[in-house]
Amino acid sequence: MTEVRTPAAPTAIVTGAARGIGAATAIKLAADGMAVAVLDLDADNCASTVDTIEAAGGRAAAFDADVTDAEQVDKVVQRVADELGAPTVLVNNAGVTRDNLLFKMTDDDWDTVVNVHLRGAFLMSRAVQSHITTVGWGRIVNLSSTSALGNRGQANYAAAKAGLQGFTKTLAIELGRFGATVNAVAPGFTVTDMTAAAAARAGVDFDELKSTMASQIAVRRVGKPEDIANVIAFLASEDAAFVSGQVLYVSGGPAA
Structure with a gap:
């Protein structure tokens, strides 16, 4: 059996990393020695995250892309590879909410939330997997939520977050043979x-x-963003090499 080893200095992409959980995760991964692509819709909004990483001696760069746009995703992943190195760690954190009760929820409310969470994770994972399979090592962490268990006024968000759990388990099966693990973190109120x-x-x-x-x-x-970032960082590390296809609820207690 061939032992899979972590690249000396992995490159990570964190989507939705301008603030909140995404920013905390980017900062934590950089502190753990990774080069980090801080990705959001507007790269200018990522400046604070990048500055924090660089001030601590880490390596990071800001990138902008709409994760629901396949062409933009493919281009930004290639830019990351060119500027920081082949990305083998991906944190699919980008997300939005459009809360409403079912009878008030519009088509756009539904489509926007499902597209950002599910289509975005799909497109980013598809683009990054080619680098993972080439290197023979990788980590994908998807951000789900306790809302996946059901939450009034969030039919769109709950469906998207539950869908990410099935997506996670399927990618774990498909990519495991290439030295990759795929897991999901489901935060509670943060x-x-x-x-x-x-x-x-x-x-x-x-x-x-x-x-x-x-x-x-x-x-x-x-919860604090750092509470979630610490768990994501563990799943992205070599210490979690035998953990894959799991959904870890980080909610300060039993999730249900």
Whole structure:
């Protein structure tokens, strides 16, 4: 049996990395020695993440692409390979919400959420897998959510996040023979710009929401982006070489 070894300095792509969980993940992976492509719709929004990485002695660069656009995805992955090295670690974190009850949910609400989460993960994974199979080592981590178990007003988001779990398990089967592992992380309530914006749209005071959510979580606090980033970093490491096709709920307690 051939032992699969991690490349000396892997290159990682983190999508949706301008802020929140994506930014925390990019910073953590860079601290672990990876060159990191910080990817978002607008590269200018990634400057803070890149600056933080570089100030700590890491290597990173900002890239922009719409993860739902196949041509843009293929081009940006090639740019990453040219500028930072062949990407063999991919964190599919890019996401949006368009919450509404089913009878109010529009076609665009549905399509936007499903396309960003599911189509985006598919296109990015397809583009990166050629580098993984060439190198013979890789890590893909998909961001699911506890909402995959069902959440009122999030039929689109729940469906997309549940779909990512099936996608994860299938890629684990297909890519395992090439030295790759594929896993999903499903965060519970985590303090990010996205959750703050969702609260604002619902007319809910965010501090009150955090307090309410914390009271319902076993560890009696809400999640931080770094909590999720630490788990992603473990799954992207050699320490997790025998973990694949799994969905890890990071929610401060039992997920259901």
